[in-house]
Amino acid sequence: MHKQTISELRAQLEKGEVSALEVQEYFQARIEKYDGALNSFITTTFDEAKTAAKEADEAIKSGKNELLTGIPIAHKDLVSTKGTLTTAASKMLSNYVPPFDATIVENLRSKGAVSLGKVNMDEFAMGSTGATSFYGGTNNPWNEGHVAGGSSSGSAAAVAAGLVMAATGSDTGGSIRQPASFCGVTGIKPTYGRVSRYGLIAFASSLDQGGVLAKTAEDCAIVLEGMAGFDEKDPTSADRMLPAFSKELGQSLKGSKMALPRDFFAGDIDAETAKAIDETLAIYRKLGVEMVEVDLKYHELVTPVYYVIAPAEAASNLSRFDGIRFGYRAENAQNLEDLYYRTRTEGFGEEVKSRILMGTYATTDVLYKDFFIKSQQIRRLITNEYNEILKDVDFIAGPTVAGPAFGKNHQASSIQNSLFDANLIGANLAGLPALSHQMGISNGMPVGFHLIGRAFDEAKLLAAAHQYQQNSDWHKKFPANFD
């Protein structure tokens, strides 16, 4: 059952070949059996899931089934869930139970999805390995000695291992696409504003975007359709028509163009990854896509700019974790200053603290103009560059990252790790939609292909990946230990 696509499972549910409750029990059993090896869940919500599954069966019986009725999913633990622990994988929020649901939780529930729990991630979405979680790192289902990627590590691992059909994720600088690549699943970061940020614990407000990870582009399309849309609770939400993504997967790619920035291929790409790229491009060519090579004038500034803006906003957004109203509070504080100091020293992990310090530093009076303002200006240039290229082409593409997931003992500074993500961050700075799907295997681990599209043209991205997947079978490959 876990190898099916969402539409296959839906058909079975609708025909009564399987009940939503049976589906729920099946996936619950898989989580109970396999998650010990993955550490992909922080909290499971099996009781609520059972209730939701029963409601789904009622809905199916009375012909009131929706887009995702009875489909098992999980939410990144960055997503607020009413009455259910929501930790952002931080000690700081290890006791925090929100009194409200994030809009995407509400949306997906109203479409009938059954959530089995909250999945692991890098603390406050800061990291690209999953290892900064207060609850321990997530293991890669393809090789448990390797990282799952981050920050949406639990989402990617749980989907890859067939513990849920899809999971929500968030992407500030590649946090959906990089773990999707590492775990061999499809992940989409939609256009900034397409998915409501209401209830997503903020990392960097101008870059954060909720999205989805699933086995196939088609599954991503269905789930995205269920979670996206204008939300008046989010002032940066885009008041735009929401296409039925799942119905546009057949739109022809003939005559469309793909820009291949030389800079995206400039990293230390290993031989197997390079071969996978060639094969992938060949399939796209066969589908009628024309390739053009381009240069990105500002490519080498993408990462530095990100590492000024994202921490600056993060430092600001994380100021509220002061031990006063909710979350972790240090004990036996001597005075107010001490309460702040110890709460934040004890409650945040090292990666989060280093980014708060970087962000605070970059916005101090002394550096504000040279760092923060300059970065905003360069961000504008990068955005313009991407949008200029996308006037002539439909996609900007390349490898998601330069290679497969590395081993857990791999030592790299967070800056080295971040350079690994250079292809991903541009889409966040420019607010553009981007997708990663598996394109092959390197050293026994999956590698991903990355497509950036025009603003609000998720439909085309999903259609491209879907048609690729109709002509390849990487999306059907399953990690052996979780077959």
Next chain:
Amino acid sequence: MSWEVVIGLEVHTQLTTKTKLFSGTSTLYGQEPNTQAGIFDLALPGVLPRLNDGVIDKAIRLAIATNSKVQQRTIFERKHYFYPDLPKGYQTSQLDAPIVYDGHLMIETESGLKKIRVNRAHLEEDAGGSRHGVVPGMTGIDLNRAGTPLLEIVSEPDLSSASEAISYLRQLHQIVTWLDISDGNMQEGSFRCDANVSIRKPGEPLGTRTELKNINSFRFIEQAINYEVARQIKILESGGTITQETRLYDSDKNETRSMRAKEEANDYRYFHDPDLLPIIISDERIDAVKASFPLMPEELKVELMEKHDLSDYDAGVLVQSRAMADYFAALLSFKADAKIAVNWLLGDVSAYLNEKDLEISELSISAERLAGLLNRIQDKTISNNIAKKVFALMIDSEKSADEVIEAEGLKQVTDTGAIEGWVDEVIAKNPKQVEQFKSGQTKILGFFVGQVMKLSQGKADPAVINQMIAEKLQ
């Protein structure tokens, strides 16, 4: 050579909105602690701000009334500092592009009109409050006020005395209340002021200033500035130097004292709030606000004087508050006579309000009911004196003036037969006074009128009595 005083004022006005600046939570004053702190006000993670659009029109109104410009593309910024009553760790405010800028007010001074420049007015959230001593040994935080919209109006240091400062503040207060920008309630902190005060010898550069924080009465502001000026003069004349610092005014002792030195000033790390899009204000919107503008106090005063033949003084008092002017207009709409209405509003009604420490808006008699009373004076159903009695009875009841007059039998008697009876009785009983009158002491006429009024329990029409007695004693 004498000292020159330089004062700049920052006025925090709380806007009259039903809900907070970004959260939709009620702004009602005086509720149980933390009953008006929603999930945004508590800064729960993931909750986003939603601008209360009504504040924009209020800011535009202030811009128009202070001859200022409206920033047509304005942004909100985050001002960072840690304090327990600041839930998000930053205050959402405006630094670089305040919504209102570059204006002025003309104030009256002893030497004539003076132009005071308004540098800017920006929108920002209020913080909550710390409550010491509610829980023993602990500090409680009340976030009911957190997120309440404020408009901080900053003047240039153009004011040269405490009395000029008060003149400016009174005018600003009149504007914000007149235009329903703020209720201006100083006790509740809806209109509070920081004063930056320095002194210098004429022609010299600006001296070191001190900042007097959060003073919420006109009298205290005047006293605080005067104290501070005297303090600074004393220091400089004895060879000392002024420390730049924030000082508190203690109204009990009438003195200012140091709160914190400026060296501890924070780096607030302002930057554009990425959760809030820039606000674009169209010309049409500004024009619409302009078009909806009521007559300003001075204009209305002139109109009242011309239309109703009121004195400069009377019209001036009527326009001192919007509520009073509105109440007066309402009385007229119910056909009250303008002169009678003014006399009553400025006389008995004001006396009653002062005695009870109430605002006109809190008067239990609606304009319609009061107009009913004034109409009975006008048509001579009752005398002005009887009307006072009726007014007192109306305050504690829901009755109309007519109902009270009817129930108490207070109708003025104009029937000459009845009055003649009382007149004859009084003349018969007071032969001595009749003699005096006939011997030329005509002033004694008042005595007879009073006696007749007494007999009639105040209901006889004094004009009729006067005429009748005069005729009978001739």
